[in-house]
Every structure is written in structure tokens, then in C-alpha cells.
Amino acid sequence: xxxxxxxxxxxxxxxxxxxxxxxxxxxxxxxxxxxxxxxxxxxxxxxxxxxxxxxxxxxxxxxxxxxxxxxxxxxxxxxxxxxxxxxxxxxxxxxxxxxxxxxxxxxxxxxxxxx
DNA sequence: CTCATGACTAGCT
DNA sequence: TAGCTAGCCATGA
Numbered sequence: 001x002x003x004x005x006x007x008x009x010x011x012x013x014x015x016x017x018x019x020x021x022x023x024x025x026x027x028x029x030x031x032x033x034x035x036x037x038x039x040x041x042x043x044x045x046x047x048x049x050x051x052x053x054x055x056x057x058x059x060x061x062x063x064x065x066x067x068x069x070x071x072x073x074x075x076x077x078x079x080x081x082x083x084x085x086x087x088x089x090x091x092x093x094x095x096x097x098x099x100x101x102x103x104x105x106x107x108x109x110x111x112x113x114x115x
Numbered sequence: 116c117t118c119a120t121g122a123c124t125a126g127c128t
Numbered sequence: 129t130a131g132c133t134a135g136c137c138a139t140g141a
Contacts, residue, residue, distance in 0.1 A: 029123055040136055046122040047138070062122080070122030077122070
């Protein structure tokens with residue numbers, strides 16, 4: 001137990017946060033890390049998912065901050081994750097999930113009018 | 116203890 | 129828009 005002392009709770013929080021991701025949605029490693037109480041622990045989140053032995057864990061719903069899949073393109077993990085996401089209705093193209101309203105109608109642009 | 120690696124991110128060119 | 133660099137954090141040699 002004391003191998004990671006301060007990290008035990010973190011691991012538990014990460015797993016809980018990942019399980020809390022709704023089906024058909026995705027979250028970034030940094031986002032999960034923040035929910036777990038470690039804004040700079042994105043890489044540790046990835047490590048935890050890799051070590052997680054829970055088959056029911058929706059690890060495939062965790063992607064990088066820019067929407068791309070963490071696994072290297074062409075690798076088994078990459079294809080597996082893309083396959084699972086598509087099975088949930090998530091649009092995956094060129095190894096990345098559909099961006100949140102990348103192309104919005106002029107109406108939305110007028111309503112938002114940021115910058 | 117120091118060095119290298121990685122399912123990461125944000126910033127700069 | 130795309131590519132590179134530096135920073136961050138835990139694990140293993």
C-alpha cells in the first residue's frame with residue numbers, strides 16, 4: 001500500500017472520474033486529472049488507465065486535450081479506442097474525435113461574437 | 116541519486 | 129495551420 005502513499009487517493013479519484021463520463025462523450029486527460037485534484041497530472045492519468053485492470057472502465061472515453069487519441073496512430077490501442085468510440089456514436093476522423101462546434105452557423109457566430 | 120521514457124499540455128515560431 | 133520546444137510528474141534502470 002505505501003508504494004505510492006499520496007497517489008492512492010488520486011488513482012481512486014481518476015477511476016471514478018472516468019466512470020462518470022457519460023456514454024457518447026469524451027474528456028481530456030487534463031480534465032480528469034483536474035477532477036482528481038491534480039491539474040498537472042494528465043500523464044499520470046494515462047499511466048493509471050494503462051495499469052487499470054477493470055474491463056468495465058470506459059478508458060476509451062479519455063482523449064487528449066485537442067481531441068486526438070492518445071495511442072500512436074496504427075497501434076492496436078488506437079484502433080481499439082476509435083472502434084469503441086464509434087460504437088457509442090462518437091465521430092472519429094483521422095484519429096481524433098469531432099471538435100465541439102468547430103463549424104458553427106453564422107447565427108451562432110453572431111450570438112457569441114467573442115473577441 | 117541521476118538519467119531516460121511516456122495513452123500529456125501549453126506556448127512559441 | 130502545422131511543427132517544435134519546454135515544462136510537468138511518476139516509474140523504472
